Amino acid sequence: MNKYADLHIHTNASDGEFSPKEVVKMYKQHGFSAISITDHDTLEGLPEAISAGKIYDIEIISGVEISTVWENEEIHILGYFINANNQTLQSKLTEMKNARKMRIKKMVARLNELGYQITWQEVVKIAGQGAIGRPHLARVLLEKGYIETIKEAFHKLLGWGCPAFIPRYKINPQEAILIIKEAKGIPIVAHPGINLEDNLLKLLIEWGIEGIEVWHPEHSEKTSEKYFKFAKDNNLLITGGSDWHGNNKDSNFSLGSIKLDYIYIEKLKNHKEQILDP
Numbered sequence: 001m002n003k004y005a006d007l008h009i010h011t012n013a014s015d016g017e018f019s020p021k022e023v024v025k026m027y028k029q030h031g032f033s034a035i036s037i038t039d040h041d042t043l044e045g046l047p048e049a050i051s052a053g054k055i056y057d058i059e060i061i062s063g064v065e066i067s068t069v070w071e072n073e074e075i076h077i078l079g080y081f082i083n084a085n086n087q088t089l090q091s092k093l094t095e096m097k098n099a100r101k102m103r104i105k106k107m108v109a110r111l112n113e114l115g116y117q118i119t120w121q122e123v124v125k126i127a128g129q130g131a132i133g134r135p136h137l138a139r140v141l142l143e144k145g146y147i148e149t150i151k152e153a154f155h156k157l158l159g160w161g162c163p164a165f166i167p168r169y170k171i172n173p174q175e176a177i178l179i180i181k182e183a184k185g186i187p188i189v190a191h192p193g194i195n196l197e198d199n200l201l202k203l204l205i206e207w208g209i210e211g212i213e214v215w216h217p218e219h220s221e222k223t224s225e226k227y228f229k230f231a232k233d234n235n236l237l238i239t240g241g242s243d244w245h246g247n248n249k250d251s252n253f254s255l256g257s258i259k260l261d262y263i264y265i266e267k268l269k270n271h272k273e274q275i276l277d278p
């Protein structure tokens with residue numbers, strides 16, 4: 001088989017289960033030639049992943065998945081081959097990390113009002129130093145027996161419009177695209193098949209998006225075909241990834257479920273060399 005990659009993976013630097021080093025080791029064992037660590041709104045897992053890549057001999061592509069909102073729709077923007085030392089990107093992500101903390105603190109208070117006895121310290125114990133998010137809150141609720149699955153926590157309490165839901169800090173997609181480009185990264189729209197209307201995809205192109213995540217576990221074969229054609233017709237780059245978060249039993253996503261042909265990595269690299277970093 002040809003060389004293959006997975007360009008969408010979370011670690012415990014955000015809401016994934018395993019450390020960057022553990023993730024890198026597991027992907028090597030599964031025969032991957034390259035992976036990208038794309039934690040939510042943080043680059044903090046990258047240095048450990050890059051060192052582990054040297055130890056286990058697997059190529060690590062610097063990545064991030066920025067959570068943006070446009071007219072009440074969540075849009076996730078992936079950035080690849082980013083310069084993690086870029087000041088603009090770093091300060092924006094620090095701001096977002098602090099905002100995540102404030103948001104989850106408010107959600108804990110809301111849950112307390114609703115009668116769920118959980119504390120901020122319990123959430124921090126699960127989240128560690130990384131970017132904190134609703135999945136950490138869900139895990140505390142699970143451990144304390146308030147719910148039976150992570151999904152249930154989202155459906156009953158933490159999802160949009162649910163009693164403990166508080167909107168996230170709002171950065172719009174245009175801004176995310178700009179800061180990724182400023183850090184010499186390639187902005188790609190993540191899993192458009194989950195919730196993105198085609199009109200919005202056209203707007204994203206106007207705003208400077210350079211590619212589409214065509215293969216994702218939430219995309220049916222038909223959906224992936226549609227976006228593959230769309231990408232070709234609009235001269236956009238093509239990526240894919242498993243969005244793996246760990247072995248959480250009610251997650252639909254599994255390690256390396258997407259094997260992206262290495263040819264697409266070459267195309268990203270050419271783009272980076274010719275357009276972003278000439």
Ligand code: AMP
Binds near residue numbers: 067133150155168
């Ligand atoms: P946050 O960034 O704190 O708003 O949390 C969003 C993250 O929660 C997503 O990236 C997923 O990892 C997870 N998530 C969102 N909706 C669900 C759901 N219905 N069931 C399980 N996990 C979810």
Ligand code: ZN
Binds near residue numbers: 016040135245
């Ligand atoms: Zn996540």
Ligand code: FE
Binds near residue numbers: 065076190191
């Ligand atoms: Fe996402």
Ligand code: FE
Binds near residue numbers: 008243
């Ligand atoms: Fe993701």
